[in-house]
Amino acid sequence: MLPYDDPARAHRLLEFCVRSALNYAGTLRQHQGRPFRPGPGGFCDDFAGIFPPEKFRQFVLPYWERMYQGIQATHRGLHSELLRQEHLPFLKPLKIAEYDPSVDPFLPPEVLKKSCPVPFTLRIWPAEVMSHSAEKLVEMYRYRTTFEPTVISFHLARLSEEDKIVALLEVARQLA
Numbered sequence: 294m295l296p297y298d299d300p301a302r303a304h305r306l307l308e309f310c311v312r313s314a315l316n317y318a319g320t321l322r323q324h325q326g327r328p329f330r331p332g333p334g335g336f337c338d339d340f341a342g343i344f345p346p347e348k349f350r351q352f353v354l355p356y357w358e359r360m361y362q363g364i365q366a367t368h369r370g371l372h373s374e375l376l377r378q379e380h381l382p383f384l385k386p387l388k389i390a391e392y393d394p395s396v397d398p399f400l401p402p403e404v405l406k407k408s409c410p411v412p413f414t415l416r417i418w419p420a421e422v423m424s425h426s427a428e429k430l431v432e433m434y435r436y437r438t439t440f441e442p443t444v445i446s447f448h449l450a451r452l453s454e455e456d457k458i459v460a461l462l463e464v465a466r467q468l469a
Contacts, residue, residue: 296344296352307356315363329363335370335391336360342375342399349380357387376400378408385410391443402440415440417447417461427460434464 295303322328341353361369371384372393378400384392392413394400405413415437417430425433430447437445445465449458 296348300351303352307352311356311359311363314360318364329365331365331367333368333370333390334361334364334366335372336364337372339372339374339395341373342377342380342397346377346379346383349383354383354387361387373397378404381405381408382410402437402442405442406440412443414444414446415442417445419448419450422447422450422454422457425457427457430457431460431464434461435468438468 295306319329338353338357341349341357344352357371368390369388370391370393371387371389372395374395374397376394376397376399381400389411392409392411394405394413395416396418400409402415405415417433417437421433422430434445434447447458447461449455
């Protein structure tokens with residue numbers, strides 16, 4: 294409720310969070326001998342979608358921009374779940390090069406294709422791999438390609454699903 298009850302205090306908290314995250318990331322990189330340099334970069338923010346669009350502009354966009362500037366991202370990736378269709382137009386002014394909605398239940402491929410102004414990725418969820426046959430998964434993969442994502446990802450979570458993953462890899466190679 295802080296953005297509604299005390300916006301100035303909310304901004305101070307968000308400023309602190311961004312400074313803290315960048316300091317932490319910078320310290321880790323320095324320790325590893327990998328200082329920030331201009332190049333591809335991105336981050337995850339699965340909670341930004343809790344802000345409605347009118348608050349999103351004020352309480353998310355400036356802080357995302359500071360994060361991208363702080364990590365010197367020249368090619369900006371974003372992983373964010375819980376966004377809604379109304380949030381998608383904000384991705385373009387942020388110069389997002391690729392958006393990963395992951396398993397966002399509010400953004401099915403049909404909505405992304407229609408409303409996402411930047412390239413996006415899609416996934417075949419682990420629960421889908423677990424609950425569907427190899428044939429159904431191949432059908433799903435083919436269907437998702439019709440939305441022209443940059444990537445369709447999936448992974449092997451259980452050795453018992455290896456045949457399903459093999460089938461997905463085969464169709465991915467065919468369609469590549």
